[in-house]
Amino acid sequence: MNRPTTTLPGDPPGGRRAVAVWSIGVAVYFVAVIFRTSLGVAGLDAADRFHVNASALSTFSILQLLVYAGMQIPVGLLVDRLGTKKVLCLGAVLFTAGQLGFAFSPSYGTALASRALLGCGDAMTFISVLRLGTRWFPARRGPFVAQLAGLVGMAGNLVSTLVLARLLHGLGWTPAFAGSAVAGVVVLVLTLLFLKDHPEGHEPEPFPHQGAAYVRRQIAEAWREPGTRLGMWVHFTTQFPAMVFLLLWGLPFLVQAQGLSRATAGELLTLVVLSNMVIGLVYGQVVARHHAARLPLALGTVAATAVMWALTLAWPGAHAPMPLLLALCAVLGACGPASMLGFDFARPANPPERQGTASGITNMGGFIASMTTLFAIGVLLDATGDDYSVAFCAVFVLQALGLTQILRLRGRAARRERERLVASRVETVHVPAA
Numbered sequence: 001m002n003r004p005t006t007t008l009p010g011d012p013p014g015g016r017r018a019v020a021v022w023s024i025g026v027a028v029y030f031v032a033v034i035f036r037t038s039l040g041v042a043g044l045d046a047a048d049r050f051h052v053n054a055s056a057l058s059t060f061s062i063l064q065l066l067v068y069a070g071m072q073i074p075v076g077l078l079v080d081r082l083g084t085k086k087v088l089c090l091g092a093v094l095f096t097a098g099q100l101g102f103a104f105s106p107s108y109g110t111a112l113a114s115r116a117l118l119g120c121g122d123a124m125t126f127i128s129v130l131r132l133g134t135r136w137f138p139a140r141r142g143p144f145v146a147q148l149a150g151l152v153g154m155a156g157n158l159v160s161t162l163v164l165a166r167l168l169h170g171l172g173w174t175p176a177f178a179g180s181a182v183a184g185v186v187v188l189v190l191t192l193l194f195l196k197d198h199p200e201g202h203e204p205e206p207f208p209h210q211g212a213a214y215v216r217r218q219i220a221e222a223w224r225e226p227g228t229r230l231g232m233w234v235h236f237t238t239q240f241p242a243m244v245f246l247l248l249w250g251l252p253f254l255v256q257a258q259g260l261s262r263a264t265a266g267e268l269l270t271l272v273v274l275s276n277m278v279i280g281l282v283y284g285q286v287v288a289r290h291h292a293a294r295l296p297l298a299l300g301t302v303a304a305t306a307v308m309w310a311l312t313l314a315w316p317g318a319h320a321p322m323p324l325l326l327a328l329c330a331v332l333g334a335c336g337p338a339s340m341l342g343f344d345f346a347r348p349a350n351p352p353e354r355q356g357t358a359s360g361i362t363n364m365g366g367f368i369a370s371m372t373t374l375f376a377i378g379v380l381l382d383a384t385g386d387d388y389s390v391a392f393c394a395v396f397v398l399q400a401l402g403l404t405q406i407l408r409l410r411g412r413a414a415r416r417e418r419e420r421l422v423a424s425r426v427e428t429v430h431v432p433a434a
Helices: 016-041 043-050 054-082 084-104 108-122 126-136 139-171 173-180 182-194 211-224 226-257 262-289 291-313 322-332 335-349 352-384 394-429
Strands: none
Touching: 016 043, 016 054, 016 084, 016 108, 016 126, 016 139, 016 173, 016 182, 016 226, 016 262, 043 054, 043 108, 043 226, 054 084, 054 108, 054 126, 054 211, 054 226, 054 352, 084 108, 084 126, 084 173, 084 182, 126 139, 126 352, 139 173, 139 262, 139 335, 173 182, 211 226, 211 352, 226 262, 226 291, 226 322, 226 335, 226 352, 226 394, 262 291, 262 322, 262 335, 291 322, 291 335, 291 394, 335 352, 335 394, 352 394
């Protein structure tokens, strides 16, 4: 189905003011992604600094993602109840404290605690930015605005890959991580001074919050919608291959298994990020114009990712050729934009007062898959003596599980969405003229 060409009744106006306010929220997310992915360029340094093996190294990212995933539904409820500004401010305080703690950690245990704190703050950013977009922009701009937010997040990943990596190797561990924490202070101040939850005249309708009963109702009603569950499984299946690669295991795979230098490996990680940014713009424009393209794009990304990993891992030589590694990294760049499509299934399935909760459920998917795969790869590397060809086969298991659930839910979600669209058109027709 094509996107609607008219603005729905009650839609926010958008415009320059919306862009300015939304940009502040996205800046918070941008900094959170820099901090989140900073370990991806420091994995080998962290192993040397804390004297840990592959399994213990993967625990850094696993704990961070465990906290992130576990916080998604509570954060969604907080955003629905408290609004965007308060949650973003709290998130900025927590992830900045986590980054500072990681900079000065004298031991593996304190470094783990710092990454957990960082993950808690990071968890509060993306759902808040999605909510901010729905409050400030018309609904028809939703897919493009969400993809654009994801693109800015990948720009944060690019900063980690290019800037933080150079600071780390030029200045050392503590100056690099402590210096980067200044960015967290900057976005916190901007948020406190300039961010608003919604434009004038578009305040959300008040509704009662009744403790545990409200929480249970929000979660149950969001989960009951097939679109929410489909969105979660789309996010689960598409996001994790690139997340695992960029967050921790990409650099060791390229250096230790493929025999590349750190500089060349860093350039390939950069290619993943650049590909993500380009494809994100394309996916956002396509889905904004042709809503029915959501599922084909998601399934096509899953298939392309599986094929490229299979070719790379099964290559008969000692190392895969550079053209194949380039193609793998370019395809991994599609994973982030494809995961954003999950929110385009959950968004129309839920009313405005449940958007935060539904987004939280959806966002859990990819991070649960990433956490599981990070752990599995670390365990398999230790068990097989650093055989990356075996360890990375964990990717196919998670893809198969997610694909099964997507195919199971797609029919029910499509029917439910058509019913909602027909009902909204009927309501619009009966709105009396002013």
